[in-house]
Amino acid sequence: MKVQQLMLVIIITSLAGCSTFFSQNTNQKTRSSSLVDFLYPDEQSRQAHLPSMPTLNLPATVGIAFIPNKYDSGIRSNDEIALLEKVKNQFMQYDYIDRIEIIPSSYLKGGQGFTTLEQVSRLYDVDIMALVSYDQVAQTLENNAAFLYLTIVGLYVIPGNENTVQTFVDTAVFDVKSKKMLFRAPGINKVDKRSTAVGIDDTLNTQSQHSFNLAVDDMAANLDAELGRFKTRVKEEKIAKVTHKNGSSGGSIFWLLALLSGVFLIKQRKWFISNIKD
Structure with a gap:
């Protein structure tokens, strides 16, 4: 009898954490x-470097890339490109942006620092780099229904695992030459879903991609707002000098428009006086 009781305890103990037999993603990843x-x-x-005023040569060329993950494979390349397309669309709405280049994170792997950033920017001929970083935590815990896993069949049909994925993404936009961050935009998301023990991996993989998509959508909305504010800040707060690729500066254009307006008004006045005399 004692042997039977001991065997029962061993079986129950083994099955209590049975989802670990079906997944490498149990607990937290x-x-x-x-x-x-x-x-x-x-x-x-x-080490701190002397701050310098960035000079933006408009319309600007922008490179967008995910910062590579040093510890695992990170995001799949196809998913990475699809997510970056959403970021690209936000930049393309503004007339001070000329061209957007999506840069695979593999081009940043093996190197670090602004030296690597400058090399990649020269390769793609871009003035500004938008770097997307991320932090995603996937967690699975057995709920009260997991006790029914002891029926064995429960492993396949009973949703005894609570799966949660939380994602944070952030786009930081840098002027490459001055190494100064121009602005940044974050995005966050959290998704929850129950699964059976044998469905943990599929559920977490699906949740992971879905959460990345939603977090990037949130970031894209914030990025759009930051891009609009940045244009205003350049004009009002003078956070960057502006030149134009046709050789004129923002100030020169202002005075040119003022001059043309003055000439037009003078001609209109002369025409008006001439018609009154007639």
């Missing part, structure tokens, strides 16, 4: 890429 670690990989690179 994190995927992340760090903007700070990429741009400032060592103490020397983190």
Whole structure:
């Protein structure tokens, strides 16, 4: 009898965490890429440098890339491109943007810091780099229904696992030459779904991609607002100097328009006086 009781305890103990037999994603899994670690990989690179006023040569050319994940494969390349297309669409709405280049994260792998950023920007002939970093935590816990896993059949039909995926994404936009961050825009999302023990991996993989999509959608809306504010800040707060690729500056255009307006008004006045005399 004691042997039977001991065997029963062993079986129950083994089955209590049975979802671990069907998944490598039990408990908690994190995927992340760090903007700070990429741009400032060592103490020397983190030393303060003298701030300089960025000069934006408009219309600007922009490169967009995910910061690579050092610890695992990160986001699949096809999914990465699809997510970056959403970011690209936000930039294309503004007349001070000329061209957008989507840059695979593989071009940033193996290198770090502003040196790598400058090399990639020269390769793609862009003036500004938009770097997308992310932090995603996937967690699965067994709920009260998991006790029914002891029936064995429950492993396949009873949703005894609570699966949660939380995603944070952030786009930081840099002027490459001055190494100054122009602005940033975040996006967040959280999704929850129950699954059976044998369905954990499929559920978490689906949730992971869905959560990335929703977080990027949130970030895209914030990015649109930041792009609009940035245009106003350049004019009102003078946070950057502006030149134009046709050789004129923003100030020169202003005075040219003022001059043309003055000439037009003078001609109109002369025409008006001439008609009164007649």
